[in-house]
Amino acid sequence: MRVAIGAEIRRMRLDAGLSQRRLAEMASIDHGFLSLIERGLREPSLAVLVAIATALGGDVSVRLFPGTGPRLRDPIQARITEALVRILDPRWTRLVEVPVHRPARGVIDLVAHDRAAGIVIATEVQSELRRLEQQLRWSNEKAGSLPSADFWRFVEEDATIDQLLVLRSTRANRQLAERFAETLAVAFPASPIDAYRALTTPDVPWPGSSILWARVEGDAALILESPPRRVPAGR
Incomplete structure (x- = not known):
């Protein structure tokens, strides 16, 4: 600049x-x-x-463009993302930190693409959810802006865009998931168990937008095969 x-x-x-x-x-x-x-x-x-x-007879114009949330990433988010990338089956092409430009500006944490099935998954990783409604809005806007990403020219025309939210398993996040169970079920209706299997095996169909949970202990992160106890599991 x-x-x-x-x-x-x-x-x-x-x-x-x-x-x-x-x-x-x-x-x-x-x-x-x-x-x-x-x-x-x-x-x-x-x-x-x-x-x-x-x-020079000119003017100076400074504009701040609204985006879809801060790009600041903590080390916990990075570890969870790395753990998710490691377990993905080879059928999923994975892209990390994918910028989108229109209609919303932002960066998607991870995009997984199953070319054969025509599925593109916009993945957001969160270690802490402070404002659920805002997070859902940002996620929707970024997912809807995926066709503006550079890699989209390699995606089939009729590809389906779904969303995956990966949450750190903390007391606060579990309580939030229980309190807003219906809201999350509408946004992420598919079973987390089915979603995990689809991401980690070569032949299980992707069930649709879903939530996965991650356990973080020290420097190690683990993507859970099923939700924590008492946490709703989709529809």
Whole structure:
């Protein structure tokens, strides 16, 4: 970005027929600093950018685009993702950290693709669920944006997009799953047991969107074959 900004400033300056020294004087900044900015060697502050743009008769626009949740990943999430990747049957092509661009911007933790069956699974891994409704919305938006991912050109036209939510088995997450059992059953109706078998064997059909649970002890993570006790198991 620093290089792109510098190149744009230089282009606008040349279009205006101004020397670096003259533009620096008009913007009330050091000539040497402007030279470094144009070469992408220094990052100007917003105030400096506004001063340069004003001197060139332009404007500065800064936009923040809404996304689908923070990309910050804790080590526990990374271990759970690694454990899931390890147990996937070879029929599943796996892609980690898949960016999507439209209509929603975000990154999907793991995408599993069974080309023969025409199934694409958008997988989200969560060690802690603070706001279930928001998490479900983000997951839906990212899954719906999968066709904008770079790899999608290799996916068959009539592919089905399903979702998989992988939760760390903690007291808080188990209690949340019990409290919002119906909501989760609507969003992830398939049996976790069936989903686990479909992901880990070569011939069990994928049952549809589901939830898997993971146990984390120290540096080790284990994807559970069935939900923890008292946790609802889909429809």
